[in-house]
Amino acid sequence: MTTHNATCQCGTLQATFEGDPDFVIACNCKACQKRTGAAFGTGAYFRKTQMTVTGATSHWARTAETGRALENAFCPVCGTTLYWTLEMRPDHIGVAFGCFDTRLPEPARAIWTDEKHDWVSFPNNWPQFPKGTPEPV
Ligand SMILES: [Zn+2]
Numbered sequence: 001m002t003t004h005n006a007t008c009q010c011g012t013l014q015a016t017f018e019g020d021p022d023f024v025i026a027c028n029c030k031a032c033q034k035r036t037g038a039a040f041g042t043g044a045y046f047r048k049t050q051m052t053v054t055g056a057t058s059h060w061a062r063t064a065e066t067g068r069a070l071e072n073a074f075c076p077v078c079g080t081t082l083y084w085t086l087e088m089r090p091d092h093i094g095v096a097f098g099c100f101d102t103r104l105p106e107p108a109r110a111i112w113t114d115e116k117h118d119w120v121s122f123p124n125n126w127p128q129f130p131k132g133t134p135e136p137v
């Protein structure tokens with residue numbers, strides 16, 4: 001089975017996943033822009049049972065626009081957000097795509113295009129949604 005490795009910038013926080021993610025999503029929401037410092041955030045969603053973490057984490061929680069909780073786990077040394085948990089997806093863990101040292105599948109869709117920068121465009125074959133992923137998906 002494929003093993004994927006993700007680390008923070010300084011390398012003290014690491015996560016290993018057995019198998020591929022269930023899906024990958026590109027998110028243009030302002031919160032993801034601020035979390036990453038990039039024009040959009042990309043998250044790989046694995047089942048929690050696939051993950052093994054080493055290293056300490058700090059946590060910061062926010063309420064998503066849906067009213068549900070989202071908690072970021074970040075490295076206390078370098079500040080990189082490596083993963084997050086969502087009340088919306090209790091069996092999954094979202095992991096920062098850019099933190100992987102291994103190759104992952106491309107995103108299955110782009111969400112929050114209402115907050116997308118004009119110069120960002122995604123492949124035509126990706127489903128795109130103006131806000132979050134319509135449920136149930
Ligand atoms: Zn770090």
Ligand SMILES: [Zn+2]
Nearest residue numbers: 027028029032
């Ligand atoms: Zn987002």
